[in-house]
Amino acid sequence: MTSAEASRRPGRLGVGIVGAGKVGAVLGAALRSAGHAVVGVSAVSEASRERAENLLPGVPVLEVPDIIERAELVLLAVPDDALPTLVEGLAQLNAWQAGQLVVHTSGRHGTAVLGPARAAGAIPLAIHPAMTFTGLSLDLGRLPDSMFGITAPSAVLPIAQALVVEMGGEPVVIEEESRALYHAALAHASNHLVTIAAQSAQLLADLGVQHPDRMLGPLMKASLENALSSGEGALTGPVARGDAETVRAHRAALEAHDAPDTRQAYLGMARATALRALERGVLTQAQAEAILAALADARGTGGPPGPPDRASGPPS
Structure with a gap:
């Protein structure tokens, strides 16, 4: 559909963008492509002004x-x-208008945070794209493969769903009380993946590897694809094999290396992996106990949690 054809469709809205960050500018451009008119954008920093100029000319x-x-x-x-x-401050200025759609893109919040706007008669919607943004036009091509977590009063939920579909995404309803857990799941998957990649790349660079990204890229991409297609059945490595002595060697090497954040991340993730592997029958009780003992902190900052009883499940 051309922009001219979209602009002739019924229900086109005048859209105002508050925050020309990586998310706001891209979603504003997506709504504009769907035929809505972007009537204004706020941009304070030089980067946000440049982003607005490029994506919302x-x-x-x-x-x-x-x-x-x-x-x-x-x-x-x-x-x-x-x-x-921001929402409360604008309410104090009597800025919100009755019948106005107010949409936020926060993953953590539902519509309760928009209470001051709703009290003025505005219609609250929470629409969060479950993807990471660069703030570049290439993000527009990723929207059709993305899901959006949406929360709205039942009477106006179809509006939130329609807006997501217009931007090319797939709406998934998240209950108000579940927003924080929903956001934690996404942050754990996305943000911590970046941290793990950076930590591993730093270790390799410290060893003199010239292109850590080229070494890690195929491994991490294959691991992610396998995990998404096969779940924890794709798990490989020393923990899944019960190779306690290899895990102990990893811990000792990390203790000798000056990278405490990486060491703590490795130990924490290895413990979690061992406990989940035990719960799912990948490891025996004896293997799990050996892995957890190998991960025990020799510096005295606390030993590992005991492996769960198979009948009672993992500790809460």
Whole structure:
């Protein structure tokens, strides 16, 4: 569909973007491609102004109250912790309008955080894309493969679903009380993957490997693809094999190397892997106990948790 055809469709809205960060600018561009008119964007830093210019050319950069005044749909794309203060501050300015759609992109929050806007008659929607953003146009091509976690009052849930579909994504309803756990799951998968990759690359670089990314890339990509297709049945390595002496050698090498954050991450993830492998029958009780003993901290910061009783399940 061309932009001209989209603009003639019914239900097109004037959209205001508060926050031209990596998420806000991309979603604003996606809504614009669906035929909505972006009437204004807030951009404070030089990077956000450049992002707005590249992804939302011709859209005026405005102050936040001016955006709220002009927009039929306000997209709040600000950090999670900044969202409550922003919503309440705009309510104190009497900025929110009755019938106005107010959408935030926070993973952590549902619609309760939009209470001050709702009290003024606005319609609250939480729409969170379950993907990582670069803030570049290539992100627009990733939206069709993405799911969005949405939360909204039942009467207006179809609006949130329609907006996601227009942006090319797939909406998945997340209950209000489940938003924090939902967000924790995504952060654990995405953010910690980046940390693990960076830590492993640093260890290899410390050993003199010239291109750690080339060594890790095929391994990590294959591991991720296998994990997503086969679940924990794809698990390999010394923990899954019960190779306690190899795990002990890993721990000793990490203790001798000046990378305490990597050491703690390895120990924590190896313990979690051993406990899950025991629970799923990959390891025997004896193998799990040997792995956990090998992971015991020789520096005295606390030993590993005891392996769970197979009948009672893992510790909470």
